[in-house]
Amino acid sequence: MIFHIFTIFPEVFKEYFNTSIIGRAQKKKLIKIKVYDIRKFAKDKHRTTDDRPFGGGAGMVLKIEPIIKAVSSILNSKFEIRNSKFIILSPAGKKFDQKMAKSYANKYENIILLCGHYEGIDERIKKIVSDFGFRISDLSIGPYILTGGELPAAVVVDTISRHIPGVLGKEESLEEIKGSYPVYTRPEIFEYKGKKYRAPRILLSGDHKKIEAWRKSHSKSTFV
Structure with a gap:
């Protein structure tokens, strides 16, 4: 191209x-x-x-x-x-x-x-x-x-x-089917001014079916 x-x-x-x-x-x-x-x-x-x-x-x-x-x-x-x-x-x-x-x-x-x-x-x-x-x-x-x-x-x-x-x-980065879902990375728990911000435990579970279902349910948009 x-x-x-x-x-x-x-x-x-x-x-x-x-x-x-x-x-x-x-x-x-x-x-x-x-x-x-x-x-x-x-x-x-x-x-x-x-x-x-x-x-x-x-x-x-x-x-x-x-x-x-x-x-x-x-x-x-x-x-x-x-x-x-x-x-x-x-x-x-x-x-x-x-x-x-x-x-x-x-x-x-x-x-x-x-x-x-x-x-x-x-x-x-x-x-x-x-x-x-x-x-x-x-x-x-x-x-x-x-x-x-x-x-x-x-x-x-x-x-x-x-x-x-x-x-x-x-x-998969095209996100044509999955849409745009919330993403997280290390650290699992981030503490700021005495408050803890935790990544969803399900994303750390290793259960790919549950992770896929979670991402689908939290998808913000779907491209075609």
């Missing part, structure tokens, strides 16, 4: 993607993450990537030229558009969820993520990208407004990557 991220703030991703599970997955070559700086494809000396919206109104709009040039730069003879998904991160998009992440991980070889900013992107970009042959989706990670699409892009990469075989140490 290769993730292609188009952004005007490429420096945002470096630390997160080079650590923990995502960092290890890249070292094992299970995934590859490529980040493209849209500003490098701007034609003027100031590397301008935004402009005022036609018709007036607040904010700025990401320009069409640098984005189309940036996307075009990856379309060589080895790139298979039919095995690719083009995602535009937008607060107006469909809510991204676990089911979608699993589907994308199983279905596509390339995930392209365009990070929106300001008031959004020039709408004509979608038409041209569609003409390239891409399947396009506008996605949001929740009912709130963020400064840009960089954080949502990181969320999408992380969530999809977890469904790629070998990325996680244990498949």
Whole structure:
């Protein structure tokens, strides 16, 4: 799986993607993450990537030229558009969820993520990208407004990557069936300001059937 991220703030991703599970997955070559700086494809000396919206109104709009040039730069003879998904991160998009992440991980070889900013992107970009042959989706990670699409892009990469075989140490970590239950670790009893906080005894019993039943009964949510 290769993730292609188009952004005007490429420096945002470096630390997160080079650590923990995502960092290890890249070292094992299970995934590859490529980040493209849209500003490098701007034609003027100031590397301008935004402009005022036609018709007036607040904010700025990401320009069409640098984005189309940036996307075009990856379309060589080895790139298979039919095995690719083009995602535009937008607060107006469909809510991204676990089911979608699993589907994308199983279905596509390339995930392209365009990070929106300001008031959004020039709408004509979608038409041209569609003409390239891409399947396009506008996605949001929740009912709130963020400064840009960089954080949502990181969320999408992380969530999809977890469904790629070998990325996680244990498949159970996906929690698709069991849901999210309370977890505890050593010490068994923690004392703080004269009060003792004990881990549930059943988790130390060694009775796996009872432990499984306890976890199921205490599950907070179930992913599908």
